[in-house]
Amino acid sequence: MDINEKVKLAKKGDDNAFYELINERKAMLYKTAFLYVKNKEDAMDIVSDTVFKAYISIKKLKQPEFFNTWLTRILINNSLDFIKKNKKVVSLEENKSFHENDNLNTHENKEDVLDLHKAVDKLDDKYKTIVILKYFQDMTLNEIAEVLKCPLGTVKTYLNKALKELRIELIEE
DSSP: OOHHHHHHHHHTTOHHHHHHHHHHHHHHHHHHHHHHHOOHHHHHHHHHHHHHHHHHHGGGOOOGGGHHHHHHHHHHHHHHHHHHHHOOOOOHHHHHHHHHTSOOOSHHHHHHHHHHHHHHHHSOHHHHHHHIIIIISOOOHHHHHHHHTSOHHHHHHHHHHHHHHHHHHHHHO
16 A cells, blocks of 8 residues: 555544554654754654644645655654753763764764764754755755745755855864
């Protein structure tokens, strides 16, 4: 059964179809949430909240082919709301557990990855979201434009500005 059929069934109240849709995307949801909050428990909370909001509002989804876009948008909004509510400072210890999972062999590479993640965290939310979707979730610029509901040109401009800021930040470090 393809995604559109599952979405149509879920919209009609089929809990198993909704479960399958979420189960297929749970790793992506968690990874994206973690990139925003850098904490396992908080990321799990965000994913839980995202699944709940998607479940109660799936009947409002007009086009089944946009399920992934719609779900990603809910996740991004929940992540940004969480950050704003908690204004949480991420400690290096919390960040450390994430980087231990990176398949990098050298200490220098781990430091580079840590510097990159710290630099991404310093970006404005609109830039940070585009960088996460592009480079950590491997979305195309068109997909990002759909998720963010903004013109492709805006996505390209924000990505360009984000990359400039990252270059400056990483050169300083």
